[in-house]
Amino acid sequence: MEHFATLAALTLAAGTPLVFAALGELVAERSGVLNLGVEGMMLVGAVVSFIVTATTRHPWLGVAAGVTAGAAMALAFGVLTLSLMANQVASGLALSLFGVGLSAFIGLDYVSAVVEGIKPLAIPQVSDIPVVGRLLFAHSPFVYLFHTRAGLIVRAVGESPASAHAIGYSVARIRYLCVIFGGACAGLGGAYMAVAYTPLWTEGMTAGRGWIALALVVFATWKPWRALGGAYLFGGVTLAQFQAQAMGSEIPSQLLSMLPYIATIVVLTLISRDAIAIRLNAPASLGKPFHPDA
Amino acid sequence: MRLRLEARPQPSRSMAWLSPLLAILATIVVGFLLFSSLGRNPSQALYVFFVKPVETLYGIGELLLKASPLMLCAIGLAAGYRANVWNIGAEGQLTLGAICGGGVALALEGVGTGAVLLPLMLVAGAVGGMAWAAIPAWLRNRCNANEILVSLMLVYVATLLLSLLVQGPWRDPEGFNFPQSRMFADAALLPVLLPGTRLNFGLVIALAAVALGWIFVRRSLTGFQMRVAGLAPAAANYAGISMQRTVWLGMLIGGAAAGIAGVGEAAGPIGQLLPSMSPGYGFAAIIVAFVGRLHPFGILLASLLMSLLYLGGESAQIGLALPSAVTGLFQGALLFFLLAADVLVNFRLRIVRDSSIAGAAHAAKAGI
Numbered sequence: 001m002e003h004f005a006t007l008a009a010l011t012l013a014a015g016t017p018l019v020f021a022a023l024g025e026l027v028a029e030r031s032g033v034l035n036l037g038v039e040g041m042m043l044v045g046a047v048v049s050f051i052v053t054a055t056t057r058h059p060w061l062g063v064a065a066g067v068t069a070g071a072a073m074a075l076a077f078g079v080l081t082l083s084l085m086a087n088q089v090a091s092g093l094a095l096s097l098f099g100v101g102l103s104a105f106i107g108l109d110y111v112s113a114v115v116e117g118i119k120p121l122a123i124p125q126v127s128d129i130p131v132v133g134r135l136l137f138a139h140s141p142f143v144y145l146f147h148t149r150a151g152l153i154v155r156a157v158g159e160s161p162a163s164a165h166a167i168g169y170s171v172a173r174i175r176y177l178c179v180i181f182g183g184a185c186a187g188l189g190g191a192y193m194a195v196a197y198t199p200l201w202t203e204g205m206t207a208g209r210g211w212i213a214l215a216l217v218v219f220a221t222w223k224p225w226r227a228l229g230g231a232y233l234f235g236g237v238t239l240a241q242f243q244a245q246a247m248g249s250e251i252p253s254q255l256l257s258m259l260p261y262i263a264t265i266v267v268l269t270l271i272s273r274d275a276i277a278i279r280l281n282a283p284a285s286l287g288k289p290f291h292p293d294a
Numbered sequence: 295m296r297l298r299l300e301a302r303p304q305p306s307r308s309m310a311w312l313s314p315l316l317a318i319l320a321t322i323v324v325g326f327l328l329f330s331s332l333g334r335n336p337s338q339a340l341y342v343f344f345v346k347p348v349e350t351l352y353g354i355g356e357l358l359l360k361a362s363p364l365m366l367c368a369i370g371l372a373a374g375y376r377a378n379v380w381n382i383g384a385e386g387q388l389t390l391g392a393i394c395g396g397g398v399a400l401a402l403e404g405v406g407t408g409a410v411l412l413p414l415m416l417v418a419g420a421v422g423g424m425a426w427a428a429i430p431a432w433l434r435n436r437c438n439a440n441e442i443l444v445s446l447m448l449v450y451v452a453t454l455l456l457s458l459l460v461q462g463p464w465r466d467p468e469g470f471n472f473p474q475s476r477m478f479a480d481a482a483l484l485p486v487l488l489p490g491t492r493l494n495f496g497l498v499i500a501l502a503a504v505a506l507g508w509i510f511v512r513r514s515l516t517g518f519q520m521r522v523a524g525l526a527p528a529a530a531n532y533a534g535i536s537m538q539r540t541v542w543l544g545m546l547i548g549g550a551a552a553g554i555a556g557v558g559e560a561a562g563p564i565g566q567l568l569p570s571m572s573p574g575y576g577f578a579a580i581i582v583a584f585v586g587r588l589h590p591f592g593i594l595l596a597s598l599l600m601s602l603l604y605l606g607g608e609s610a611q612i613g614l615a616l617p618s619a620v621t622g623l624f625q626g627a628l629l630f631f632l633l634a635a636d637v638l639v640n641f642r643l644r645i646v647r648d649s650s651i652a653g654a655a656h657a658a659k660a661g662i
Contacts, residue, residue: 036442040626076630079634080630080633080634083299084299084633084634084636084637085299085637085640085641086633086634086636086637087633089380089442090584090629090633091630091633093382093580093629094581094626094629094630094633095626095630097577097580097581097622097625097626097629098623098626098627098629098630099626100577100622100626101619101620101621101622101623101624101625101626102622102623102626104617104619104622104623105617105619105620105622105623108617108619203619207450208446208447208450211443211446211447212447214443215440215443215447218440218443252458252461252462254454254455254457254458254461255454255458257454258450258451258454258455261447261448261450261451262447262451264443264447265429265433265439265443265444265447265448268439268440268443268444269433269437269439269444270437272433272437272438272439272440273437273438273439275438278438291299291301
């Protein structure tokens, strides 16, 4: 029983960066903006939080800095796609490539640094308080999107920006806020990895989690609760792979390390096969720029 | 007074060519600021970054050597991008190309295949890259799975596969347990074009790809159909252009080109299989394709620029004690600025003066 609780806690810990990143991206996509830069925002969030933690010795300050950095990256993406009407796919790729380069550059002096990370607050047999916090956090986008007026407006902007504009809402402003929220969440996911989960910084340490988060949003058919489940499912896969390696399995470690990526492809494929479910659930204006005059 | 974006009735052709230049200029300005903020003399730093690497013949050889895989990959990617097929897994397809081409070289060592060996390796590499690209193409056509995510996930899988091979079955028995294959025999290496440099036959292949790319886009029906599919999917559908075929072609061309680029690395400057066969050429090629406007000749120029960024990073590491990661920073910034400058292709900036009432009030307040 105790072993099971430990495993559950570890699974939750492994899935948490994905939870943050996927839920943030989900909100952005619900407003009609596809931001492929999640990986870049996570990396920058991770490196900034790590550097701030290493220099100030205050992990929570580091987390705040990581969140801010992710939001700042998202703001740059917003300027490109929402103010300058750039292609969202290309801009998102640019954001990811830029984030990889930027984080490698500024993090170079901190690669072997050691920090005192955030310790989980242990409650015997139950798991930890951050988990409860995470569940609450995951609950909030759900409540926000489906049970508040503001969430209704976000969804309206994502479904039909022209209608939302016609009845007086500023499409650009709402999308900016959602994109920045997405960036802050991705930064939080990165900060969690660098300050709490590992805690260390290595180049490209998110190892594709930003991209997996994007796949999770599709997998969840843009519903927060399903994104949460998917993220922990992937936490489980990641954990199973580590466990198998630790137990000295006969299978080469590289094959085990492929598991999360292959699982992503399989899951994405299975869910996408149902073309109608995707079309009914995807925000209708996803990826399309909106300019009031055009 | 404020700035307003006004839609142009037609995209501006001159801006389409000017915006990459604007982006390059902005990137250099950022470099200037970055170098001075790091306490280096900015003009000297820019010299070390952009001029010093190509001052010698050897340097020019390196420039062309690194431009070749970028050119190849970007030509292949552009074929898909024009049709809105987003293959971003060229890095993985390049790796598979290196695995297949390198595998042929290792398997046929000492068999005495002579002049057939290199063509065989190139074909194997192309097939490997295509096979890797076929997975996202098939899943997109068959199951509607997003090709961006699938092709990217396969990059990680390909890297792990290569690492598995060079640490396991293909490891050099005399390599002191380093994760690397045996060195290739001379017959499995691309011939050097310019004595005194490392520039090899890969450049000829890349230039041929540029020429083929131009013919494909401008002179072939299939190339035209793929452009239509990208610009106006509904019209393409009405005209009976198959989207499935477009996806297949877009992905496979990209996969083949990247696979050949992978063989070029294995049989060129590296000469064996290592756990990592490319410093991110497959990703940098995405930037090359965009900066080159998806046009073969634009890609040719953009690949030279991107290659210079790689060389500049190395030069800055030696001459300025700056991390070579600065290359990735510049690459990302360049694409960012390009996308921002592209707004001027479809929109024009107009200065809108404050409304006359506000203007009058302002004048009154000033006591005029």
